Every structure is written in structure tokens, then in C-alpha cells.
Amino acid sequence: xxxxxxxxxxxxxxxxxxxxxxxxxxxxxxxxxxxxxxxxxxxxxxxxxxxxxxxxxxxxxxxxxxxxxxxxxxxxxxxxxxxxxxxxxxxxxxxxxxxxxxxxxxxxxxxxxxxxxxxxxxxxxxxxxxxxxxxxxxxxxxxxxxxxxxxxxxxxxxxxxxxxxxxxxxxxxxxxxxxxxxxxxxxxxxxxxxxxxxxxxxxxxxxxxxxxxxxxxxxxxxxxxxxxxxxxxxxxxxxxxxxxxxxxxxxxxxxxxxxxxxxxxxxxxxxxxxxxxxxxxxxxxxxxxxxxx
Amino acid sequence: xxxxxxxxxxxxxxxxxxxxxxxxxxxxxxxxxxxxxxxxxxxxxxxxxxxxxxxxxxxxxxxxxxxxxxxxxxxxxxxxxxxxxxxxxxxxxxxxxxxxxxxxxxxxxxxxxxxxxxxxxxxxxxxxxxxxxxxxxxxxxxxxxxxxxxxxxxxxxxxxxxxxxxxxxxxxxxxxxxxxxxxxxxxxxxxxxxxxxxxxxxxxxxxxxxxxxxxxxxxxxxxxxxxxxxxxxxxxxxxxxxxxxxxxxxxxxxxxxxxxxxxxxxxxxxxxxxxxxxxxxxxxxxxxxxxxxxxxxxxxxxxxxxxxxxxxxxxxxxxxxxxxxxxxxxxxxxxxxxxxxxxxxxxxxxxxxxxxxxxxxxxxxxxxxxxxxxxxxxxxxxxxxxxxxxxxxxxxxxxxxxxxxxxxxxxxxxxxxxxxxxxxxxxxxxxxxxxxx
Numbered sequence: 001x002x003x004x005x006x007x008x009x010x011x012x013x014x015x016x017x018x019x020x021x022x023x024x025x026x027x028x029x030x031x032x033x034x035x036x037x038x039x040x041x042x043x044x045x046x047x048x049x050x051x052x053x054x055x056x057x058x059x060x061x062x063x064x065x066x067x068x069x070x071x072x073x074x075x076x077x078x079x080x081x082x083x084x085x086x087x088x089x090x091x092x093x094x095x096x097x098x099x100x101x102x103x104x105x106x107x108x109x110x111x112x113x114x115x116x117x118x119x120x121x122x123x124x125x126x127x128x129x130x131x132x133x134x135x136x137x138x139x140x141x142x143x144x145x146x147x148x149x150x151x152x153x154x155x156x157x158x159x160x161x162x163x164x165x166x167x168x169x170x171x172x173x174x175x176x177x178x179x180x181x182x183x184x185x186x187x188x189x190x191x192x193x194x195x196x197x198x199x200x201x202x203x204x205x206x207x208x209x210x211x212x213x214x215x216x217x218x219x220x221x222x223x224x225x226x227x228x229x230x231x232x233x234x235x236x237x238x239x240x241x242x243x244x245x246x247x248x249x250x251x252x253x254x255x256x257x258x259x260x261x262x263x264x265x266x267x268x269x270x271x272x273x274x275x276x277x278x279x280x281x282x283x284x285x286x287x288x289x290x291x292x293x
Numbered sequence: 294x295x296x297x298x299x300x301x302x303x304x305x306x307x308x309x310x311x312x313x314x315x316x317x318x319x320x321x322x323x324x325x326x327x328x329x330x331x332x333x334x335x336x337x338x339x340x341x342x343x344x345x346x347x348x349x350x351x352x353x354x355x356x357x358x359x360x361x362x363x364x365x366x367x368x369x370x371x372x373x374x375x376x377x378x379x380x381x382x383x384x385x386x387x388x389x390x391x392x393x394x395x396x397x398x399x400x401x402x403x404x405x406x407x408x409x410x411x412x413x414x415x416x417x418x419x420x421x422x423x424x425x426x427x428x429x430x431x432x433x434x435x436x437x438x439x440x441x442x443x444x445x446x447x448x449x450x451x452x453x454x455x456x457x458x459x460x461x462x463x464x465x466x467x468x469x470x471x472x473x474x475x476x477x478x479x480x481x482x483x484x485x486x487x488x489x490x491x492x493x494x495x496x497x498x499x500x501x502x503x504x505x506x507x508x509x510x511x512x513x514x515x516x517x518x519x520x521x522x523x524x525x526x527x528x529x530x531x532x533x534x535x536x537x538x539x540x541x542x543x544x545x546x547x548x549x550x551x552x553x554x555x556x557x558x559x560x561x562x563x564x565x566x567x568x569x570x571x572x573x574x575x576x577x578x579x580x581x582x583x584x585x586x587x588x589x590x591x592x593x594x595x596x597x598x599x600x601x602x603x604x605x606x607x608x609x610x611x612x613x614x615x616x617x618x619x620x621x622x623x624x625x626x627x628x629x630x631x632x633x634x635x636x637x638x639x640x641x642x643x644x645x646x647x648x649x650x651x652x653x654x655x656x657x658x659x660x661x662x663x664x665x666x667x668x669x670x671x672x673x674x675x676x677x678x679x680x681x682x683x684x685x686x687x688x689x690x691x692x693x694x695x696x697x698x699x700x701x702x703x704x705x706x707x708x709x710x711x712x713x714x715x716x717x718x719x720x721x722x723x724x725x726x727x728x729x730x
Contacts, residue, residue: 042380044402128489128552129560145550148494234497238700253373254498255692256398258380 036262043256054263064264066239067247068271070154074243075222077158082218083211085166090173104174107167115164115227122160123147123232147233150240157228157241165221169214176210177203208292212283219279223272244268328358328625330618333365333375333388335610339646340389347639351632358625365390379404384615386622387629389442391613393430393684394691396439399613400432401689406614406623407436413627421634425654425680429607432687433521440630441611441652443643445567446678447507448589448605452562455485464590466600468537471563471593475546478562487546489561493538493707494549496699498692502685503565505703506606508534510683511592515604519686519694522728524721533595535706535713542707549707557581567608568648568675583671591678607682609652637661650675690727697723 036054040047058064093103110118125132126146136142146152180203188198204211226245229235235242235250248268252261334344341364348360365388366374372395378384384404391399399405408414414437418424423441430441451464456474459481465471475487492500509518513530541547548561556564557578566589574581581587591603614626633639640651641661650656650672657666657676666673688694701720705711711719 041376041398041402043376043399043404046403123551124553126551128548128550129555129558130553147551148491148549234495236495237704249369253370253376255690256376256402 032262032265035259036266038259040259041256042258047259050259054260055267058260058263058267063235063239063242063247063250064267066235066242067244067264067268070240070242071223071225071244071271072275073154074158074225075219077155078162078222079215079218081158081162082165082169083214085162086169086173086214089166089170090177093170093174094177100174104167104171107170109167110164111168113164116231118160118164119228119231122156126156148237150237153233153237153241157225157232160228160232161221161225165218169218172214172217173207173210176207179210180206205290205292208287212287215283216276216280219276220272223268223275244271326357328621330358330360330387330622330625330629331385332360332362332629333385333390334362335390336364336367336371343643343646344389346642347633348629351629354632355628358628360629375399379615379617382617384617386618387612387614387626389612390610391439392610393439393687396611396613397432397687397691398689400434400436400438404616405438406616406618407438408440408614408627409437411614411623411627413624413631417627417631417634420631421640422653422655422659426652429682429684430611439611439613441609441684443609443611443647443649444652444679444682444684445569445608445649446605446675446682447503447565447567447608448674448678449507449592450556450564450566450570450587450589452556452559452586453584453588454586455482455559455562458482464588465593466590467593467596467598468533468540469596471537472540472544475541475544479544479546485559486548486555486561487541487544488563489548489552489555490564491549491551493547494704496696496704498695498699501695501698501703502606502608505534505698506683506685507565507592508537510604510606511594512598513604514598515681515683517686519688519724519728522688524724524728526721528717528721530595531702532713532717535702535716537593538703538706539709539713542709547707554578556587568650568672571669571671572648589671589674591681602681604681604683605678607679607684609682609684611652641665644672648672650679652679654680688728693727694724697727 035042037049037051038047039050039054089107093100093107096103124130127133133144136144144152146156184202184206185198188202193201224245225243226249229241229243229246230249233241235246244264248261248265251257251264332344332348334341341362344362348362351360352358363385365371366378371390375384375388375391375395379399396405400407417440418427426441426444427437430437430439432438453464456462456464456478459474459478461474461477463470465474471487478485478487490504493504506518509526509530512533513527516525516527516530518524518526538547548555552558552560555561557574583589591600592605594600594603612630614623618626637653637659638661640653643649643651644662644665648669653659656662656679657673662676666676685691686694697720701723702711702713702716706713706716
């Protein structure tokens, strides 16, 4: 039997990340669990251990309940938006005879744009007296309250984030398209397959790994929305855009309820974890049922 | 073995470096008897420069005290920055930019020193001529936690050019006059609004300072909203404010959709204005001329309330001393404040650089400021209104309470989903529930 040997070099190279992980993830995580069981606001010298009261209060809170449902509503709007748009961009770029990289960089740029700046620009574009709204009102009689109506506010935020991520996901999907052997299409053409058959029987199965990645990534994004909502709607109207991050921010930094905010953060983490696992299983089952994996 | 030792050494060094990076460092005292105090200025260059100059002048006269001025960290807000600094045991000795509500939150957590317990505070109030102004700043526990630097009595701006075109010659002072002006405006300009303010439909707590509290303070004659843990608001005044909003909504002169520069563009003819607006207008909207395109007025009041000495909300911030400061640091902090505020010239410099009215009783009568107000007539109404300005509520739950005012009363009333009476009752119930938690 081989004796396990201490590998100093391995530990040495791993140590920066280990220290980083311990200091910035493990300790805060344990600390957050502890905090969630107290009524501490981080600054008071005296606080009480209140067991699971914060969790009980959180699940009854309309803001937290809204955050739960709003996340899935965002997902329902954002994921199809970003997947369809990134597929279109990837298809267009894939079909280009040259300068593919240049175009991909162009589409990728919004990903680097500040959420604050893009939100402020959108706020200006959708303001009551913007050119868009003046034309809509005067030519079509449409007076849309973009950011004060629950549905349009949610769609606007989803659209901004979709715009931001389209180029990034298109990059992944383009790589997926590039990996498909052209001879398969040639063989299919000889066999006389239709365009729809080509897409559903060849492209989609072979693109599935890249599509799976972008779907999981985009679902993950739905659970972490903050900047755009903070800038555009503040979680309103009537909690219609109140995300987990907004709720945690408001409780921790506006109301100074650090213990309660930790409880909300833990609930959010559990919901996120469970939801992503479930969605991942569904996607895998979908792939398996069609024989793509 | 050698590798084991070197990796252990390197790992220890990295950990030590990381921990050193987390250290706040610095001891306020030193062997030569110098006391160092840390002062966090508001996170804008103008105020930072002002405090750096004050610190430099102070150090020349007080060689045993060193004042280190740095900008307040905004991560992601200045309040959050302070909260994390206190939690991380790296709070400064003192800081400015603290409003009364946030001070109440900090005071409840014993994070602030009552200034009245530091020797020299009474002298400071006398020297700065602010014995009247400070009265409204007293907290529910009878302590003074904040030394107010400036007090912005919030005023309403009226687009007098548009109003004149609509046949309104005088700025409305009462609710009836305002509604009459609304009717005339709508006849002449169907596409314009009296009040174009998206914030009216937003429940964010601080937004109530610049709509509801301005009108409520005026209607109630400055009656408190909360006293300690008691809801003591003037019901009739509160319902009256909501009724005004409902009446404006019914006349279609209230716009709550997001609009760009609605007052400046003339889309709305009425808006809350603070003194900070004028520098922005000078640069971006030079056509906004005081007395020609716009006028300033105290909030409109119900018809049965006097239009003289009308109260309004005071947007005001001040200096606090943190509980983590040592006795020497607290004394040094008070000396620094006394130095700055014993000379009206320092307040004049503040006024000239920030345009924010110093919280002094004698701002409109002290000769030191006369020339300034002659050159800046649009700021004079602010100075005149200081004695009638009411600061924000001092309850530690002010965020939750003010969110209820928005979500239960103001927002649904302007959306037309509830009546003023029902909205007020719902709000009152939610606030009392919050206060009893």
C-alpha cells in the first residue's frame, strides 16, 4: 500500500486561493449563519440570540415573498430573451465570411459596460418627454408608463440585462457552431433535409453543450440582479421588481438589520441552489431524452 | 524538508501580509503628546477641500492636535460605509454628512457620543449662534448627537413664466390657490402638469422628505410626526396633504411617470428645490433665472392655515463623534469644531463653496453674510426660512416608517387606488405596528 506523502509544492501553489477562499468565503459564510440567528445590526454593543426568528419573519415578509416570485418572473422574461438574441447573433457571426472576431468583440462590449451607466441611459430613453415616448404618444396614442407598471418595468430590466449578456453568450454559442463539422450539413443536404430538420436534428443536438452552458449561466444571472433594478425601479412598483439582492441590500444597509438580511441571504442562497440544481436536472433530462448527451 | 519549510514560510508570510492589509493601524496618541483625530468628509471634492483647509488652519494654532481629513467611503452608500467601518472597528473619530435619521440609528446602537456630554459643546452653540436651531435637533433621549453644519429649508420652485402665460399672476400659497392655478394651467396648456414628479409613486423612504414632509410640516405647523416611539402626527394635516395630491391627480395635473428635467423643460411648473440646484442650473440651464422664469416659495398650506412663517422640511446634515473615540480624541474633536465654528468667516467660506446654508440662527441678519446674499438673492429665502425648518424624524426605524408613508399612503393616493382617509389609516396602522415591534 502506498503511503500518502505531504505535497508541499502542491499546498504552496494552492495556498493563495485557499487563503482567499477562507478569508472571503468560508469565514463570511460561517459568520453569516451566526449573524442570521441574532438580532445584531453589526454596530450595537449588545444583541440577542433569537434562534430562527429572522427566518420565520423573512418568509412572512412581503418583500421576501416578492423577491422569490420576481426572480422566476425575471427568469421567464430574461432567459428566452437572451438565448434567442445570442443565438441570432451567433448565427449571424458564424455566417460571416471574415472579421468574425471583430464582430464578436463588438457584441461583447455591452458586457463590459457599467450597469449604472446603461441604466441611466435607458432611464433617459424611456422618460415621459423622451423622443421615443413623444412619438409613441403623438403618432400611436400610446402612453406607456415604462417603469411604473409592473409588467413593463420587469421587461425593461430583463431587456437591459439581456442586451448586456447577449454578446457574451453569443461568444459561447459561436464556439459551439464552429465546432460542428460542416460535412454533416453537406451530407444532410445530399439527403435532402429541410432547413427545420437541419436545425432541430443537426444544429440543436450538436449545439446542446454550448446551449446548456448558456442556459445555466443565464439562469444564474436571474438570481443576482441588482444594479439595474436599484437604478431604475428601486424594486417597485409595489415590489414588482424586488429581487433578492435588493431585499438584502435594503435590509442590511438601509434598515441596518444585518441579522435579518443574513437570514434573507441564506434563504436566497438555498432557493438559488435548489432552483439551479432542479433546472439543471430538467435540462439534462431533456438532452438525454433526445439523445443529445 | 527544505520545501516544507519554505512553503510554510511563504504561506505564513502571505497570511501575515493579508492580515496586515486588514489592519486599521494607527494609534491616535503619540509619544510627543500629539492627539490625532480622523475626520471623514462628505464624499465630494468641494467639502473635502473645505475640511482640509480648516484642518490645516486649526493645526497651525493647535500643534498638539493633528486632524487627518479623508473622504467618506461609499461602499455602496456612505451610510453603509460607516456601518461597516464601525463593525470593522475602523470608524473615524468624527465625520460629517450625517442626517438625523441615520444618527438615530447609530445612537440607538450606542455608536455615537452625546455631544452635550463633551466639554465645550455649550460654548460651541453660543459661539456659532445656533441655540434656537439646535432645539429641533434634540433627540428623544434629550441628547444632542449631531452638530448640524447646514440646514436647507426645502422650498418649492414655481415656473412663474408658464404660470403667467396661463393667467396665474401670483405664486399659489394655499391649496385652493394651487388647485385654481391647476385648472387655469390645464385650460391653457393641456400637456403640462402642476407637479411632474415620479418620486411620488416610489416608496423609497428618503423621497418622502422632499414631498410629503415638506407639505406635512407646513400644514401641521411643524407638528411632530413621531415622538420617541409614539405616532403623534396631526391626522387632519396628513389627510389634507393626501387630499391635495388626490385633487391634483383628479385634475390630471400630477405626472408620476419618469421624466427628464420636467421643471426645467416646463413640463411641470412646481417642484421641490434645494440650494444645490442653482450651480447645476448655472451650468446646464442658464435660462433658469430667479424672479424671471422661476420663483421660490414656502410649501402651500390648507386654506385655514396662516401663510406667514410657514414650516418646511429641513434637509440638514451635521457632524457626529463616534463612540470608539478615546476621551482625548473626543476633546480634540470638540476643540476642532469650536475652532471652525467660532468664526463666521469659516461659515461664509462654507456657504461660498457649497451654497449650503450654515445652520445658524443669525444667517439672514449677521453682517458677515450680507454681501453673499446680495450677490446670490436666490439663496436668501433659504436663509430666511431656517428658523421654521423641521429636521427629519429621529427614530432609528425611520427608513421603515417612511417607507410605510410611501407605500401605504402617498403612492396609492397618487395612483388613485385608495382614498386619502383610507391611505392615512392604513399608513398609521403600519407605522404603529412597526413602532411596537
